Amino acid sequence: MLGEGLAISLWDRNPANLVAFQPKVMLNVMQAVPMYGGHFIYPGTLKVFFGYRLADGTLIQNTQPIDITINDDSASPTEPTDNPTPPPVVDTKPVDAVGFLSLPELKNYTFTSEETKTLPGMSAESACNGTVAKEDQIDRLALVALFYQNGCYTDGRYNHNDYSVERGIVSDAKNQSQFEAYRIHEPSHKATEFLGSQHVVYYRFPTQEDYTIYLFDGNTINKVVQVSASQIDTNQLIKVENLTVSNIKNSATYLFVPSSQRVSTFTELSSGIEGARVNHIALGDILKYRYTVNGRPFDTKLDFNYGPNAHQNVYSLTRQFFLVSKSSGQLGIVWQDKDDASIQVTWLGNELNSQETVELPYSSDIDLVAATSDETDNFYYLTIQRGEGTTDNTARTATFYKVNAAGQELLRKTLDTSSTGLNMVTFGNSNVASLKYLNGKLGLIVGRQMHRSDDGLNHQGAIAVVFDANTLEMVKNWGQTSGHSFESILATNSKGEFVGVDLGDNYPRGVHLHQFTQDDNHSQVVYTFKTQHGTTPNSPAGVGYPVYSEISGGGTTYYQWSNDNRTYTELGGVIEANNGYTVIFAGEATPDGRALDNARVGEYLNDPRNIGLIQVRTDFENASSAGWSVVTDDLVKTRGVTETGGFYTFGGGWSEQRNTGIVWLTHYQDKNQENVSRLKAVKLHDGNLLLLWEKWTPDYYVNTYAMKVDEVGNPLTEAMELGTQVRLNRRDEIWQFGNQVYLIAGDQQERKLELIVLKLE
Template sequence: MRLPPPPFMSPLARFVLLAALAPLGSGQDECCLYFGYGGNVAVKEPVLPTPDAALTVECWFRSSARLRNPVHLVSRWSESAKEEDRGSFFLGLTGTNRVGFGLRDAEGKEAILRAGGTWLDGDWHHAAGTWNGTVLVVYLDGKEVGRKEVTEFGPLYPSQRPLLLGPVNSPRARKPIVFDGYLGGVAVHDTTLSAEDLAGSMNRKPRESEAGCLAHYPLRANSPQDSATDESRGGNHGQLSPELAHVGWVHTRGWEERGEAGPGFDLFSYDLGNVVSKDGRRILVSHEDEESIGVLWQDGRSQVISITWIDASLRSHTTHALTAAEDGMLAAGTTDADGNIYYLVIQKAPRERPEDFEVAATLHKAAHEGRPLAERTLDVSKSGLNIFSFSSHVLSAGNMRHSKGVLGLILPRTMHRSSDGLRHQGAIALTFSAKDLSQFSHLGQTSGHSKANFLTVSAKGSFLGLDLGDNYPRGVHLHEITKGARSSRLVYTFKTAHSTRPRNDSPVYDEISGDSTTFYKWSNDNGVYTELGGLIEDKKAYTIIFATDQSSDGRVLDNSRAFRGCPDARNLAFVSVVKNFQRAPSGSEISDALMANLPRKPKAETGGYYDFGGRWRKQRVVGVHWLTHYGEGEGAHAPQLLPQDDGTTLLLWEKTGQDASLRAMVIDPNGDVITPEFALPFSLHLNRQDRVLRMEGRTYLLASDRKGSAPCVFFLTDES
């Protein structure tokens, strides 16, 4: 049974409803054009019907917002009396829920028909206007809704104006007219299509060879582009205005899926594919005072570090180069409410490195337009921050945030050689003054062998961090960081791979040996079998979401399942941790006192592993709630959390294995599922460890196409 769509819904609500009704793996990986942020498509020299010929104009459109002004969808028209060539026709919508079709003849006489209809429901509708020399007819969804006979009229004005798809505006318009909706399937014919013909248009697109079809613009694309293809024999392609090319392409369902799948699916994007490099670090930032979003990024080839700001209207962007050493790597960065940019640059060590060489690490501050304001060289010596080298890999990158004049930083790095002769890797927590970049505190190690980290700001202004470590203790670490202190607890731990070679007469690990494989009682496992998602703060708890391996019997501490190529499912899960977690016992045996909302007799899993020295390390896991239940060979990867205005959170992740696709679900602050898992009708490559930002009714994230080569800023909106 198909649920009827509500008459008015926010784009996010349409997103949730449609996707919930969509079967897994369905949909088309295409974008449609949304005109709500301005712009149109111009065909400069269109091939259109001659002035004395018949005319049919048709298109698909979708909108749920009542129009403030009449808007032209397809036109060769001008309202300006000062222009000599004022055009010959338009097909559009009025603010009174009507479809309008207008003509102008060679004498300047106008014939306009406006006919009622129902289309303010957020679903796709088909509009058409026909002219046979004496009669105008308007159709909506294949049915005639209005007819008007005209005498002593024609032929049409021999206009040389471009054909415009989307709103018509004067170049000097102070408040440009926009269409809060989608447009597609535009076609122009030099014949008068019948009601039967137009009913057929509801189920197919015009064919290239179809008699009388002079222009056909589907306005569909697999990825953002700046042109509109004419699929008719004329081949007169259109050009998108800059603002439409950047922000108009939306991942949504087309008119082929109307009705049956709900009223729509909207994931907007601002295309930065020709601006931001296709490789190198990218960090999403904001300028809250200007309500604008930006990307702090480094070109993977030139190594130039830049800031690209997208203005609040989403009509344009500007890029400013930032000061940095030529051989420096962007390690972390953030902004404050004024748009000031803070970024850490660490020198890339040369391959032939002298024994006494030390990398340079510099903390920078710049104004929003890139003007340098301050910089401070950090002490990288063994007695200082102990930075021997830094990796540019995204999961080894640092995370920085600003709060109340303080910069918080989690920084993974490789340390100088220790007493055991090795250079170990680990992450540290630091705080700095946002005013002059002086160091407030070195708060110690957040985890050993840090494999990923996450940093955000709590409701009270402290920093909340997650760190995924493979060293003692192994697992997901939660940190609260203030200007001068850090509190930490392990909130989840996982299995450990043991060696298949003896060391120092280590005994056989009989409990997990078998199937022609012998394991020994020592380990040096760098695997973490887990991916960080993020953190949701509630009044009483922190909900921490991650993806992690789970064996077929539901265990996470089964060391017999820790080996390369293990087919165990990787599922989405969460734990809810009390806000005063500092009071709970620490260690790898996770205490019930650490978890919020546990039942009286919680189900816990216990286990352990043999460390590098052969010592037994106990482990305990409790309070894990599973959001997905995949089978062997399937997995959830790169989970991202998108907070919404109503307090719920939209989860996005990439599913691998059977029915691989981008997936989503909606949960409330307690982790309870509001909308179960559904497949999205498009493909994206989610950038692991990139932050998500919410500002002025929009939730932003950075992502790229499936090949990871076309960076875009994607966003959902709460606006009606």
């Protein structure tokens, strides 16, 4: 091996004994390494292996040597001349377009149990004049019942009992890092009435310093809570606020570590930045970069953890992270700090192991709802005033910003949100705004509650609008896309048009495709779904209706009116393909692929959610029309089950429905075990489609998956498990640049932005 000063020594092939050729080097995107500047004595071939060692000891090296051929011209027994042959240069510039560095694998940690004890949970906190019994302690940890309404319950009526707890050590593969840990199992005896008093962790800290408590799930280590030194008395058991254990499923393993020690399954790449290759699938590597920021980003795992069976999932959440780019290809993440509501852009270095965060202009009491960028290093974002305007029928303030890459404001425009403008009294956190730039124009689909109409109600719906990107003036408001509109996705096509889909529950009821410019606008339902009908003769309007006998039965009588806000659907994407527009969604269908059975209702989740795909002609406006929610044969280019049906509206009228051409790509059969949620779709450089989704039970996340299909839904791969390191926000988009796919997540506890890259082969 070659050390400093060209010192040559034998190597015993032990990586720990490698010496540095150049110590304490800060790596650049391209690193020139002069090795030798003279003549060689004999011809031949040099096989050069090189690498670098990070500050934490991780070794990164090339697995294939660089072959350097020494011919007779460069080999000479004579002394070097005054003009030696230029030294060979090792070029470590990444071969990828964005400039990835090779990331090490996730560090592997394991839990080793040293003691097991069942804690009955009979101790109560001081609010109930309780004390901590030895029976409820295992070494430094204790479990204590909390006060609920009028007492601390421990007798099993309003509390759980009997927690099996293991004390042990979490250590890395080389046993270089070891941390005290406790594995707490799900209580074996559950409350006989309901859960009132929960149990919380008490801990006797060995030293008086700041501590961090982490959760280890077998693959990852995540920060849970911090305890400051001022809260600690080493002679006392200290209550760890918010670390309750009564709702643990299976088990949870907690580490108690001084905050001065770094604990992570990721390798530190530079100050405040860590990363790892978290998986490898048939399509390529999955890389994850984590950037520490000064602020609290949205937490992908915690801030919206509702599954397909939750009411909240119907209305879900507004978008949180937006990827923008410079003409050079440099990527930036636009996000909002959840603590102070400031708006930030975090620019990532071309090699992704550096970052710079810039605060953007904003006003108080607003939400960031959309952002996009143009080809001249400017980007645009929309903010909307928080709060409800329905009570006094007051408009929200909506503001467009145009800034340069340095975050300097170029233009600000307050939009007309009156009843004759965008007609907005409330946006809140359950509406969606989709924004795209194209050829000097900004396309927007935005959902909102409107000013009070003649019936005295504030209705909800989305509108499609076009703005001039140079002036931010509205040039066309096409009015309503759908009502209610629960989510939307917007893209552009090769003809210079905006193309989008939104999800309507009534006007119309279905996945609604749109194509618009400032001069033209077309819309068409491409998929429609079942409807729950009233179970009382009289509707809320006081009008009586007859029995809907065709679907009544099994102890339930339905009537010929409906007011079903549930759509049983999540949007995935709309993509311009070679032969049409391909629309992807997750929906509920029977095992034979039918989605219009009005008897299969009653819950938010009634059948397992699966991925559906349909391709329609690009001139869909020229297809025959037979009703608002009727999909005709001459509209679609894919082939699937043809189904007809319909529903009775709120006023009792019959609304015809028809589906055809749906290709179902997944075939989950048990809704209690497998459902598609957080579905995303992106077109790859080869023209095929990549689909990403999370698998959920009705209420809990299971794992994340990917599948590659062609534009009409022919599978090119099986569904591939990406692992739990890859989490998807409910409504955020994914992005494709070159042969890479990017998605963004957040971690509020560690105050990190997470960039996940699918580095496709």
